[in-house]
Amino acid sequence: MVLQELGIKFEQYDHPAVLTVEAQAKYVGDKGGGLSKNLFLKDKKSRFYIVSALADTKVDLKVLSQRLGLGKGGIRMAPEEALGQLLQVPLGCVTPFALINESASYVSLLLDKEFKTQPHCFFHPLSNETSISVQASDLDKFLKSIGREPSYVDLEANPPVGKDQPPDLAILVPSGTIDIPDAPENSTPSQAVSEKSFPVQKKCTPASVDSVKSAKPSSADPNAKDKPNNAAPQPNAFAESRLFVDEILKKTTELLLSELTEDVAKQEALANSVRKHLAPDLQNLTRTFCSLLQVMFKNTAYTQGFYAGSNCQPKRL
């Protein structure tokens, strides 16, 4: 298993499938250390979080929601499908280890700081027929090996959040939203395979922890806040130059389809017509669009730097 590759010491205990912490306690509760409870949460903008805490730690979702900057009641338990789709674990098996999956790249992880006070803690690997106990520091090792920075949070704290006190956990909000289609494309088996070997290096950076929330054009925020009143969300063309190319292709195909013919000579004339009509249009589009694109990218980068620079303070713990 991956943990062995990383040289992490762990104790493995197999038992019948358990769906709750109490049930798990029956099998490993007497081994010392702390049992963990793991919540899989979702906010209104389809961003997902795993909150992993000691069984005894009180986790108030309302407080958490505010501290993440989602307002009151902005966060709730994620739907069952999301569990299978994103974490690829069965019900009752939410675990930090699920983040090894590519599908969980945009899931943010909040770890109870109390884990550090325990000699070791129990988590499920990717199956609820097993519990493994690891030290908090080894959990960190695992997380770092998949490209994640562990974020320990005082989950019971309830700091005030207001105009002059920004939400202290806002930085843990993921930068990407995830769309869960209603019917999962490939139905994951209810018993996840526990002995899969996954690539240790993740391709994408853990945007959830490292990103500054502000001003990322591709994030949901600008689209949500600055949407024009006529409902349909405007695609943000600056972050997705793909749209720019699509626009070009759209114009091309429209012109082609309108003059489609079998005649070879006409086809040549058609090709010329395409070039003649499209070239100035596209050049114009490129010139004005690209220069505007350029300056907006520049402005966005500057803004992010400015925000980071002016908000550079140590977090109050």
Add this chain to the structure above:
Amino acid sequence: MEKREDKQEEEQEQVVNPWEVTAKDGGKIDYDKLIDKFGCQRLEEPLVDRVQRLTGRPAHVFLRRGVFFAHRDFDEILNGYEKGKKFYLYTGRGPSSEALHLGHLVPFMFTKYLQDAFKVPLVIQLTDDEKCMWKNLSVEECQRLARENAKDIIACGFDITKTFIFSDFDYVGGSFLYFWWDNYIGTHINITTYMQVVGIFGFSGEDHIGKVSFPPIQAAPSFPSSFPHLFSGKDDLRCLIPCAIDQDPYFRMTRDVAPRLGYHKPSLIESSFFPALQGETGKMSASDPNSAIYVTDSAKVIKNKINKYAFSGGQDSIEKHRELGANLEVDIPVKYLSFFLEDDAELEHIKTEYGAGRMLTGEVKKRLADVLTELVDRHRAARAAVTEEMVDAFMAVRPLPNMFD
């Protein structure tokens, strides 16, 4: 802008000042007469060519089409530029409403071009205090509108490393009051008489004192010392102000006062008024949504507004039209195209064909709808990329070390 109930002595003449623009007898604005009366200069073609040469790129469509048609000492700016002397740009907006229309964008589109072409810094003043006084809006509302307008302004594509946006309520009150005060008071003291201000702006005994002391607030940014975080030590820096010609009175006064304060007179480059959809009887009105195309209008709305409300110079019937051709003087779609259709050759072609009656109004209107939709769509996309943090960054009092790069 406030409409004045009491007429001035020159009832017969057209009225052009920062708060009122009306033509004589409800006709068109006579720009030649205006230039004459104001005492500014025509922006002739040689000057446009010179700009093209100095900047190494085609002159902006507004220059080529004579939208920006008048100036004061723009040639001085160019003289200095040729010798390597830089300048800074200053323009502004009175944020009286959230909805911006194309007419509002015109000075900003042109200013962006100037910033890019000459590679110079820009300060943008949001006169939220002016609107607060004149329109009786609350301070909070004016500040909010200022920020909303700032987003649309930023969406025009200004370079954040060379642009400082400020609102009067935010900037003028703070620690920079000292520098402003110098220029502000200086401007006050050096206007010879109260009557002079009245004469320029047409104030009456009933106007409250805030209104009378506002002009120096709009004047002060013309002096580089008003921005110590940007131009400290650069008292010699010239200022170029792109604006609509109704703002001329403010800067006429400023130019008068400048030498007495020991500064260069600010230069101006002035535009004509963007006509309302219904025709050239003055400026667009924010209160009538059908008099203008707004940056929030969808393609459908734009097409509809143009088809229904744009005043056409075409003839009543197709036969008559083919015979007589269109009246290009009053035709609004052609006027709008002359603002926004970049391709000189195409515009020429349209004018020729439409004027001869070979092209119909519908075709011209369709072309216009396409052009404006593209413009508005582009603006909306840019606007969507502007976040609150970006506004904060543009409005932060910070140095701009690369402002001349």
